[in-house]
Amino acid sequence: MSHVKRLVLSIVQFLRQQLQTADLSADAKESVEVAVQCLETAYGVSVEDLSNESLVVSRPLLEIFGDxxxxxxxxxxxxxxxxxxxxxxxxxxxxxxxxxxxxxxxxxxxxxxxxxxxxxxxxxxxxxxxxxxxxxxxxxxxxxxxxxxxxxxxxxxxxxxxxxxxxxxxxxxxxxxxxxxxxxxxxxxxxxxxxxxxxxxxxxxxxxxxxxLGNGDMRRPSGGGGGGGGGLDFGSLLNNPTLMNMAATLMQDPNMQNIMSGLMSGGLSQNTGGGLDALLQAGQQLASQMQAANPELVEQLRRQMNNPNDRNSSNQDGTERNN
Incomplete structure (x- = not known):
């Protein structure tokens, strides 16, 4: 796998962790989920690659960025x-x-x-x-x-x-x-x-x-893990004719084509972060159009993305009072 694909895989891993740990709104989570799927499709990476030690970098992307x-x-x-x-x-x-x-x-x-x-x-x-x-x-x-x-x-x-x-x-x-x-x-x-x-x-x-996860159990990650997809069955989604037809229709939209063209022309390599903003914009627009065209299907997707195994979390936000 090229360095570019390994970088994209690290971005995918980071975004999946953000879905589990970041304080994101429902709309933001939908956008991130769509962004992950777009990256996986565009660069030919998948969630299964995260279990391959030869492909995953040894340090979290956020730590590398901070250093x-x-x-x-x-x-x-x-x-x-x-x-x-x-x-x-x-x-x-x-x-x-x-x-x-x-x-x-x-x-x-x-x-x-x-x-x-x-x-x-x-x-x-x-x-x-x-x-x-x-x-x-x-x-x-x-x-x-x-x-x-x-x-x-x-x-x-x-x-x-x-x-x-x-x-x-x-x-x-x-x-x-x-x-x-x-x-x-x-x-x-x-x-x-x-x-x-x-x-x-x-x-x-x-x-x-x-x-x-390191032992290859990528099918049903628990609520406390950082890299899971929330129990989403991608195989069923890709075999869903209604979803596939809707996706094909949406990709004919000139606005969506302009956004995706901008992404594929090198937006992700810009140091300003514009590529990720464009990804989120594409995801937001895709989610909005899907909601308007078929709200029942969107609700079905949302139910699949919800993790049924949430655990009781402790005080992980550092809110204890200062001295």
């Missing part, structure tokens, strides 16, 4: 950080409290700025780094959250909340083994914290699901 981005240098040692004065500590506390208030009203960028100001005044307070990590996580800056948690743990190696939050960041990057190890440490330090216990259980379930 490729230029990021501000994060100091890895606090040994040379000067001891703050009492006045600086007091001012830093004010910024921390302001940041906590911003987190409560979901103004995460403002909270991030407040915690950064607190750190600039008192770089020896582990709480400030851990709180900023929470803000980074809310902004999907998971790699930065990991770095801040590591800084917090350098200052205070027994800070259980830092282990809990770094576990959440690893889980968001689908690095469930690392997440499990962090949750285990958090539970060891704070065994009465039910959130850590629940998150550890979820991480262990994710690892079992991944092991199951």
């Amino acid at each position: 490729a981005l230029p990021r501000e240098h994060v100091q890895t040692s606090h040994e040379n950080v000067p001891e703050p004065t009492e006045a600086q500590k007091a001012e830093a506390e004010k910024y921390k409290q302001e940041g906590n208030n911003m987190m409560k009203i979901e103004m995460y960028t403002a909270a991030l700025e407040c915690y950064t100001k607190a750190i600039s005044l008192d770089g020896l307070n582990a709480v400030y780094y851990c709180n900023r990590a929470a803000a980074h996580s809310k902004l999907d800056n998971h790699l930065d959250a990991i770095e801040d948690c590591k800084r917090a743990l350098e200052i205070d190696p027994k800070y259980s909340k830092a282990y809990g939050r770094i576990g959440l960041a690893y889980a968001s990057l689908n690095q469930h083994q690392k997440a499990k190890e962090c949750y285990q440490k958090a539970v060891e330090l704070d065994p009465e914290n039910q959130s850590y216990v629940n998150n550890l259980r979820v991480a262990e379930e994710k690892l079992r699901d991944m092991a199951s």
Whole structure:
């Protein structure tokens, strides 16, 4: 398989994981599902390829992308950080409290700025780094959250909340083994914290699901897995004459042809992300036209895409209150 197909397969894997883990609206999920099918058809990849270790890259696409981005240098040692004065500590506390208030009203960028100001005044307070990590996580800056948690743990190696939050960041990057190890440490330090216990259980379930997928069980992935298709029977869909006729009719639509032509002419290779936007646009338009033409069939598809095996999830969004 060419590098291009392996890249597309990684994108498909990422999108399937987003369907399971991201907070997407029903319309957005439909668009992503259609985008996945378009990519699989256009590039000749399939869900079965995800079980082939020779085709799947060793690291999640989101992690590779994060490593490729230029990021501000994060100091890895606090040994040379000067001891703050009492006045600086007091001012830093004010910024921390302001940041906590911003987190409560979901103004995460403002909270991030407040915690950064607190750190600039008192770089020896582990709480400030851990709180900023929470803000980074809310902004999907998971790699930065990991770095801040590591800084917090350098200052205070027994800070259980830092282990809990770094576990959440690893889980968001689908690095469930690392997440499990962090949750285990958090539970060891704070065994009465039910959130850590629940998150550890979820991480262990994710690892079992991944092991199951690695053994070739791709037909009925569980609700906790990241790469499944929600129980959708593609074979039945492709043999459905009504669906196939509708798809053929839709592809004759000039607007749809223009979108797909733009995609196939190299839109996916653009650094601006326009190709993915076009994919979502195509999916949205396809879903809308299908809904108008045959709402009963769309409802049938929606029922097939719903996963009947959802598990009770624990606190995986990092919403525990900051210090």
